[in-house]
Amino acid sequence: MATPVPPPPPASAGGRDSSSKYFDTKRGEVTDLKALLRNQAVERDPRRKREVIKKVIAYMTLGIDVSSLFGEVVMASATTDLVLKKMCYLFLSTYAASNEELATLCINTMTRDCQDSDPLVRGLALRSLSSLGLVTVTEYLLPVLLKGLRDPAAYVRRNSVLAVLKLHNLDKAIVTENGLDDIVTKMLQDPDPQVSASSLMVVAEINIEQGGIQLDRALVIHLLNRIRDYNEWGQSFILHLLAKYRPESEEETFQIMNVLDSCLRVASSAVVLATTKIFLFYADSLRHIKDQIYMRLKQPTLTLMANPSPELRYSVLKHVEIMVTRCPGVFDSEFKLFYIHYNEPSPLKFTKLRILPELANETNIHELVHELTEYVQDVDPEISKRAIIAFGRIAVNIPAGADGIINQLLEFISNIDLDTVRTEAVNVIKDLLRKYPDRSADVLPALPRCLRVIENPTGKAAVIFLLGEFGADMRQTPYLLEGLIASYDDEVSVQVKAALLTAVCKVFFRRPPEVHAMLKRLLTTMLNDTSDTNLHDRALLYYRLLRHDVQEARRCITCAKSPVVEFAEERLSGLKQQLFEEFNTLSILYDKPAEQFVDEKHLETTSIPQLSFAAAAAANAAAAQAAQQNHAQSYDDTAQAYHGNDDDLLGVGGHASPSRQPWSLQANVTLDQETFQTKWEAADTAATLDLPLSSCPPADQVESLAAENRIYCMASGDLGHALKFFFFGRDSNDVLHLAEVQLEKASCQLTATVKSEDPTDAQTFADSFMASLGALL
Template sequence: MGLGKRSNQVNVIDFGLAKRYRDPKTHLHIPYRENKNLTGTARYASVNTHLGVGKIQELKAELKSEKKDPKFTRKKNVLKKIVANMTMGNDMSPLFPDVLVCMDIPVLEIKKMVYLYLIHYARNKPEMILMSLKPFTKDVNSNNPLIRAMAIRTMGYMPADKIIGCLGKPLHDCLQDRDPYVRKTAALCVPKLFMDDPILVEREGYLNQLKDLLNDTNSTVVASAIAGLIEIADRSEKFDLSINFNLANKLLTAMNDCTEWGQTYILEAMMFHVPQEHQDAELLAERIVPRLQHANAAVVLTSVKVILYLMNYMDNEEVVNNLFKKLAPPMVTLLHSGYEIQYVALRNILLIIQRRPDFLKNELKVFFCKYNDPIYVKLAKLEIIIRLTNIYNVSQVLSELEEYSSEVDVGFVRKSVRSIGRCAIKIPEATDECIDVLIRLIHTKVDYVVQEAVVVIRDIFRKYPNRYESIIGILCENLDSLDEPEAKASMIWIIGQYSDRIQNADELLDNFLETFKEETTEVQLSLLTAIVKLFIKRPTVGQALVPKVLKWATEDVDNPDLRDRAYIYWRLLSSDPVAAKAIVLSERPAITTEVEDMDWNLLDDLLLNISSLASIYHKPPTNFINGIKSRKLIQSPALNPNIHMQQQKTYNFDDDEK
């Protein structure tokens, strides 16, 4: 316990292990470090400190301490405590004036912590920024390039209207600094300033200085300059970045000396080059191909994006095919990385195979799911498997899907059963085999498997009418397993559609009718239509059910869709039975898998944004990033006018596959 004025304060020794202390009133051990992560050496501290409230006054006193400290060790320790509290979410802003004084200490470690503190509070408490301008002016003129760079970087995080008076000249100077690290840091400061005040950036000539840095002798500076220009070009309606062929070649040469992230920026810059000749696109693509072997997934995916972009400006199919052969191995390699990278790669592959359906068709086994794959990876793989399925590998795919249907993850099992139905619809020659697999799954008597199988079989009946009626009896034997709305609605549709061939169709529908008022709208609509079909096909059998369901649907149900459909049927049946038969029993259009393909314009947009969030969400970046411009293919003499025709074309990468 504390003494004197601090007698109400409990002090503890924290070895990074203690988790509770005993309440003196209740004698119970209660948590005092909940959601806190204090670790390290043993230390004395008040319970308030452990709670994250912090001892502002004590920290302030330590900062102002005049004890001899020639190596500034005490100042370092205090600043570490402040940064730690700040990281845990505790408000350290009352210490702003005292922390600011530490900027005058000529120790790099201390300056780093002070700058970190300033960055943290610069946006949230802009009124405090004016106090720091004078020390910043001193630091940006320091003889130490690290201090100059840290100062200009920190100023870049501050609102432009607060610091423009003292930022203008230092930023100009840093963009021309003799040290490349300072130039690189200043280049990244320009786009941050542009976000706050684009007019100011143009007026002060920062954009021109940024462009001049593209000719810098240091590759890291070039990469930072191009990164800044790309950031500005993506968000400015007035500024368009255009890179000619000579500059593109020069940037690719500089890429050899860049870090992996610098290489990513330079590769991204190639998206702003519009080839004017087919040969230009081919040459640049060949220079980028070696980056496909890079260890960094970001470099690989960005390289893939640029090569796909350049293909739009090529007319030589042999060159295009050869490039696609080179794209396949690195994409497969990414599927052996961590799960997160796998998922990113899978989502991007899904886009590519919609443009080039035969891409990776010989790598089907790579996409087979492993037992320990997370569900999001399994579902992404499943989608690609179905798109790569063809007449030659469908048996292998169905065997795999049947095995997936016995997994423990219910969501994955449902998706697997649905995929069997998609195979049947996509490949007519494999429908019989798909039906056999579905029947075996129904015989397992697993409720959710049976229900998904019923939904799938309904779709198969719609695709191939009057072809598989022989399995209806098997479906009817499993009516007790149906408790989900979609499965019930599917089974009711089957009974109504084939009511003239099911002897006890009226009894089956009557059983569903017992819970009509409690069912979902989907089931009610399906039941209403099925009973009307039964009446039209077998009037004597259905005449007892029709009045009942029409009365309930028009008088006892609140849903307007159901009520309107019931009135339509009632009037049709009472006024013109012939017209009712023609309408209710009219032939439905066959379902296809084409609806799963993206709109070509959206696909073009997403292919230009591979390796970004847009390629993972499968939504254009303008949908979730405010102020960003959409990317489009720019017209040039080299642009291939038959881009979308290529989407339907097949490419035989292996003539011996069959």
């Protein structure tokens, strides 16, 4: 008799996740849910009913088909419980397309809710009704939509604007015939910024086949004057549109930059990078102030780099990588901020190693080389490899440092017993000698040892190339090549064999008596080797060329080569220019243009046109004529508001206010403790900082670094677990800024609270304080 199977043990209450009850997948559960929804006891108990609907939504989220419950959920949606109604409407919107006949049952409930006294219910019902995605719903949706666009509640108006887009996707004709597109265009002036931003997005989407929204001067002024009222997403979208607008004059360009200057001081990386794109757009055409524009962008960019999120830092670094090639020298003074930290993800390290060589100059080259030397000995071989490549790029960019770098690379070959390091060092030396051939005498003595110790085929091929190109006059060269020929059958790398053939031919023309027999033996072996067709054909070519005319073969194989003046990587290639034109898009992160990873039908023209102010004036005039005349404020009103922000951003033109000086900190400022305490208690917090430091410095070092940037310490103390400081500074507009700083010793985390007499400049003061601590970040 078989032993009965024991029942499973009861589940422990503490051993299950709190949400696991919503994800029970036992057989027949959907049928049980239908029975529960029809149960009168559940119908009378709001709490139990809500729990059942929660489980239905959880099943739907997991991808389980619960469409058979559509009728029951329709009946459950007729409730005053807002949470329950929201879940029911979510279910109905999801399954309406597959239950079109049953979906008509919920239309009455939704249209009735659109007349509810609660704006949350009205907005929810309107959003859900428009999300059903059924053509049969349009006749019921249109009346409530027209009423919702005039609703006094901003939440309802915003959902109504978005519903216009959904209706447009269902039936474009009904939107045009009822003038919904014109109504939405007028709502760009809506007093609520969320409604205005949604209207802008809907108008752009509706007109996407015509190239998107038409920007003219009046609309640009209207958007700029309200830019601070919009949330992060609204600002990002507006800035994306403004990047396509071409100012009609330099004066208008300065005005736009003055207005957008405040967007560089916000915490949102999306807004800062979108604003940066516009400034870079203008910098290419205003070349006489290009350096000043890049200098203005430097500090906001460095501030974003201090964000604790590695994903955000990586995105910012990829954009900085594009910027440093467009305007060399701007970031050079902050090169230490691009040093690698041990706990950073590898993509961040790789990006920094590509940026660091671009920041090198004759002043900081020794510090950079010392730092890169540490990276060469990293446990990650990829870091070592990229650090050595960085050495080569620095030597190419700065000829004065080439000698020291080549000597350093030779030291790596001699002292570091790692094949990856030796291989990459030899490869970099090979490239450098193409530009500095006069340094070959210092490199040749190291080649025999390299040939013995390097096992990597790429490194071995590089050594053989150097022997053939520069080592023909070295006494040992024929003997080194003879040993390689003797071990030809043991060599498996085609790359090494091809390099050997070329090197032996080159040495033959310089020292024929010693190499003649070696070349004959090598050609015979390679012509009999059929393991690789390309290698065999190359040997056959050399053989026939030598048989035909030795002097012609000499001219072809050992032709005179002028030193390399510029490598292809140094030039601003078409790819780099295309990536720059797609700034603040995924193209920067992928290192490829959008056309390579986006379907053609979804591509958007993102290229930045060169500014021609005369052409821009004509283009914008045409756009203004085509645009709706009532989509913005009157020109006189908006122009007055536009010119109201008359601070000259760069001090080079525009409407500079004589009463406000360019921002900087005054030197030798004093303040007594009583005044500091009074000002601190009276002011509100205007800005904060949260920075991870590489190490915990002593208090006097923090004070001295801040003082060098004209930020002075009122008092400091040791709390045991942390250091605490009180700093102050006075700017060029005689505004006093105060800061309370605490540095945790264990985590090396620095936090700062900034208060100011003028909060608009508090973030600038905070950025200046962070810049003063750049050496510690």
